[in-house]
Amino acid sequence: MPRIAPLSIAVIGGGLGGLTAAVALHQAGFDVHVYEQAPELTEVGGGINMGPNAARVLYRLGLGEALDREAVRPLSTHQQRWQDGRTLQRAPLNPRCEELYGAPHLTVHRADLLAIIASGFVAERVHLGHRLVGLDGKGDRVAASFENGERITADILVGADGINSTVRAVLLGEEAPRFAGCVAYRGLVPTERLAGLDLEIGSQSWVGPGGHFVHYFVARGRLLNFVGWTEHDTWNREDWTDRATIERALVAFDGWHPQIRRIITAADTCFIWALFDREPLERWSVGHITLLGDACHPMYPFMGQGAAQAIEDGATLAACLVAGDLAAGLRRYEELRRPRVTRLQEMSRANKIRFHLPDGPAQEARDAEWARAGDRSPEALRWLFEFDATVVPGR
Ligand SMILES: Cc1cc2nc3c(=O)[nH]c(=O)nc-3n(C[C@H](O)[C@H](O)[C@H](O)COP(=O)(O)OP(=O)(O)OC[C@H]3O[C@@H](n4cnc5c(N)ncnc54)[C@H](O)[C@@H]3O)c2cc1C
Secondary structure (H helix, E strand, O other): OOOOOOOEEEEEOOOHHHHHHHHHHHHOOOEEEEEOOOOOOOOOOOEEEEOHHHHHHHHHOOOHHHHHHHOEOOOEEEEEEOOOOOEEEEEEOOOHHHHHHOOOOEEEEHHHHHHHHHOOOOHHHEEOOOOEEEEEOOOOOEEEEEOOOOEEEEOEEEEOOOOOOHHHHHHHOOOOOEEEEEEEEEEEEEHHHHOOOOOOOEEEEEEEOOEEEEEEEEHHHOEEEEEEEEEOOOOOHHHHHOOOOHHHHHHHOOOOOHHHHHHHHHOOOOEEEEEEEOOOOOOOOEOOEEEOHHHOOOOOHHHOOHHHHHHHHHHHHHHHHOOOOHHHHHHHHHHHHHHHHHHHHHHHHHHHHHHOOOOOHHHHHHHHHHHHOOOOOOOOOHHHHOOOOOOOOOO
């Protein structure tokens, strides 16, 4: 008998990846529900650098108008030396990305981005306060249970529940993520406080020994987002919480360029974010359960692609499942996604070393290489930016 009702899909996690998947799957005609542990849809205060590969997906999902309103289109990407501001590489981003790849490069506040993606989904299908605690994937239906006592079943379950994914732990075994030896001081500064600095409308980063500092505008240009990374051997949340102060951030970037110190000083407060990592996985799916985003491929943010890849995952998953055969669709999803995200995980790891080289011969060789052939321009990142995650090759 042909199936009449659409396949039901439960997405666990209402972050950037889970909600994008929900919008894409819903638009593809599936019966989708999202289960999020938090009492409301929230994102940490901070920014996202979003390449045209992810922007393209969101425009295709019909979210372009809101993105055009809330996001900023950086004109350039600019890497500089930590202490004297010497340019290491610089390239135009907009409108170049649109000319080359048909989608812009955006910088956007995380909360704005989450709200924009959520606006493309049906609010009644987002179940807040639902923390997944149990999962049974034997048989044709997946059963899930939540801390609040609710139980559901679905044809497919998608674990989009982040780096500490419960779905992943049930599917592939418990394994704690590893501290990556890096913490970030993050903050947002009202733009009017930075008058006189003459900041570029661009994505600017400064690289130096054992750290790097990134800043760009978000929230229609009203706020400057900054993230300053420094290396440390150990992480202990309790010890570190009280270090999230402007004074500490200034100590961490002592001796760095005055522009960096002006930006940090202009913030009211700053936050600490520790970086964690996992090894790439051999598989993402078991039976009718699969994973996406940080749940299966957390990556250092040093290619600016973690959320972008989570967004791509959702689009590809929908495109693969729409063909009809569930098992083949999940297989194809993994085949298409795993090589690409593994490459980015590796490149992001390599950038942690390259960005943080101590001053000396290796740093000089890196700087010479960047001057000769910059690796941040839209042209250099063609393989990354022109990729269309909504297309399943061969179909
Ligand atoms: C400092 C920093 C800067 C970054 N900058 C960039 C950038 O510029 N560009 C970029 O593309 N990426 C960036 N990233 C990476 C990006 O933030 C992540 O890759 C992205 O947020 C992952 O999205 P996700 O939806 O997979 O997971 P998450 O955003 O972690 O969402 C998971 C969701 O699942 C929910 N959840 C968890 N457990 C359960 C459960 N048991 N039951 C129900 N719900 C659950 C959580 O509450 C959460 O809402 C950055 C990361 C960091 C740390």
